[in-house]
Amino acid sequence: MRSSQWKFRLWPASLAGRTASVLLIGLIIVQGLGLTIHALDRMDVQRLVQARDLAMRVVSLYRTIVLTDDARRPQILKELHRGPELSAVLSPLPPDVNLPGMPPIEQRLLRINMSLLVGGGPQIRWRELVFYGNHPMRRVVIGMHLPDGEWLNVSGTVEPLRPWDSPTFLVAFVLMTVTAAALTLWTVRRLIAPVRTLAEAAEALGRDVNAPPLPVDGPTEVATAAVAFNTMAARIRRFVQDRTELLTAIGHDLRTPITRLKLRAEFVEDDEQRAKILVDLEELEAMVSATLAFGRDARTTESVSSIDLAELLRTILDEAGDARPDVQEKLGYDGPAHMAVQARSLSLKRVFVNLVANAINYGGSAMVRLLSPDNRLVVVEIEDEGPGIGPADLERVFEPFHRGEPSRNRETGGVGLGLPIARNIMRAHGGDVILANRPTGGLRATVTLPV
Ligand SMILES: Nc1ncnc2c1ncn2[C@@H]1O[C@H](COP(=O)(O)OP(=O)(O)OP(=O)(O)O)[C@@H](O)[C@H]1O
Numbered sequence: 001m002r003s004s005q006w007k008f009r010l011w012p013a014s015l016a017g018r019t020a021s022v023l024l025i026g027l028i029i030v031q032g033l034g035l036t037i038h039a040l041d042r043m044d045v046q047r048l049v050q051a052r053d054l055a056m057r058v059v060s061l062y063r064t065i066v067l068t069d070d071a072r073r074p075q076i077l078k079e080l081h082r083g084p085e086l087s088a089v090l091s092p093l094p095p096d097v098n099l100p101g102m103p104p105i106e107q108r109l110l111r112i113n114m115s116l117l118v119g120g121g122p123q124i125r126w127r128e129l130v131f132y133g134n135h136p137m138r139r140v141v142i143g144m145h146l147p148d149g150e151w152l153n154v155s156g157t158v159e160p161l162r163p164w165d166s167p168t169f170l171v172a173f174v175l176m177t178v179t180a181a182a183l184t185l186w187t188v189r190r191l192i193a194p195v196r197t198l199a200e201a202a203e204a205l206g207r208d209v210n211a212p213p214l215p216v217d218g219p220t221e222v223a224t225a226a227v228a229f230n231t232m233a234a235r236i237r238r239f240v241q242d243r244t245e246l247l248t249a250i251g252h253d254l255r256t257p258i259t260r261l262k263l264r265a266e267f268v269e270d271d272e273q274r275a276k277i278l279v280d281l282e283e284l285e286a287m288v289s290a291t292l293a294f295g296r297d298a299r300t301t302e303s304v305s306s307i308d309l310a311e312l313l314r315t316i317l318d319e320a321g322d323a324r325p326d327v328q329e330k331l332g333y334d335g336p337a338h339m340a341v342q343a344r345s346l347s348l349k350r351v352f353v354n355l356v357a358n359a360i361n362y363g364g365s366a367m368v369r370l371l372s373p374d375n376r377l378v379v380v381e382i383e384d385e386g387p388g389i390g391p392a393d394l395e396r397v398f399e400p401f402h403r404g405e406p407s408r409n410r411e412t413g414g415v416g417l418g419l420p421i422a423r424n425i426m427r428a429h430g431g432d433v434i435l436a437n438r439p440t441g442g443l444r445a446t447v448t449l450p451v
């Protein structure tokens with residue numbers, strides 16, 4: 001639990017977050033390497049400059065001393081201006097200091113510089129050179145064995161190497177890093193945007209097969225994905241259309257034989273049998289008409305618009321009350337006075353008309369409750385106080401032509417298409433219809449609709 005929380009915090013959930021993190025980490029590594037290379041380079045240059053500078057001063061001191069005769073040397077040495085960081089002594093012995101030998105790179109640099117600078121013939125050339133220094137080359141001692149036997153021992157301090165000592169560089173570096181980071185974030189956001197668009201389009205297609213197609217633009221991969229998505233949407237649309245058309249065609253073709261059968265039934269001599277046959281045929285005709293009506297509805301593509309759901313529910317209850325004055329007392333609405341939702345208004349009305357009619361017809365009352373949106377879902381509950389539906393039938397009533405009452409009594413209802421159509425419509429909106437028996441008796445139909 002703890003570790004997964006940590007993982008969640010360190011590793012972003014979104015694709016944009018992950019891509020940006022990887023790129024930013026890469027940027028930090030590259031910048032770090034660049035900074036190291038720059039620092040090492042600068043240190044090399046500084047080492048060169050320092051060696052040259054020191055060699056110049058030491059050699060000029062040496063030349064002055066070597067060209068002066070022995071007796072005057074100590075005097076001259078005292079008078080010479082050497083700068084505060086350089087001290088020199090004449091001694092019969094090489095320098096006796098408690099310092100390790102100078103690192104080979106610095107030794108070589110100093111030796112080359114000094115040899116180049118001193119020039120001249122053997123009368124001024126030193127016999128021997130010794131170097132001591134401590135890392136990182138802050139204190140340096142150089143011993144020069146003069147041609148006539150004495151040692152000139154010079155000791156000095158040099159500045160430590162400062163690889164970062166450049167204000168412009170640091171400003172430029174920070175500016176560069178910030179710009180690169182900003183550019184990375186911006187690009188990632190832009191590149192990932194089509195993924196979000198695709199997800200939204202898939203969501204929209206789930207709610208409405210007739211949702212507008214995705215624009216085919218942007219980078220090739222995105223355009224290809226959009227084309228593939230649009231093709232898929234078109235195929236789904238055609239599939240749904242084909243099925244509906246098949247249904248309507250069957251319904252349509254059944255009408256003629258039914259009419260013929262009705263005419264023929266008139267010739268049945270047995271009165272009772274004739275009456276029964278005619279009732280069956282009437283029922284068959286009603287089923288066919290309902291099927292045709294459903295097919296017609298499904299084919300007319302009503303557009304999604306903003307409708308006041310609270311108003312719609314109240315109107316349906318009013319109309320139901322007018323049609324059935326006997327149950328008017330038992331109809332009620334509970335919920336906000338207005339609530340705007342995006343839906344197909346005629347289809348939505350069909351759903352609630354059927355559910356309210358069912359509650360009245362099979363439950364003898366209808367209590368409609370509109371709950372405020374929770375989790376981007378609007379919920380409508382329609383409750384009655386009737387017998388409810390046996391648990392085994394709660395899902396079966398959603399099958400076409402399934403009726404709780406097998407006698408198909410015309411007075412208590414229709415043909416058993418109301419609930420399947422209601423569920424069909426709500427699922428096309430991205431919602432659903434669910435039935436459940438209330439613990440206190442009666443049935444509760446719950447309609448969900450995303451907002
Ligand atoms: N509120 C309810 N209480 C008890 N039974 C119900 C309730 N609502 C529906 N039913 C049962 O579910 C069956 C199917 O309902 P559905 O609305 O699909 O068809 P119908 O009302 O019979 O006909 P139609 O709605 O097509 O005119 C009903 O015949 C009924 O037996």
Ligand SMILES: [Mg+2]
Pocket residue numbers: 354355357358413414418419
């Ligand atoms: Mg019904």
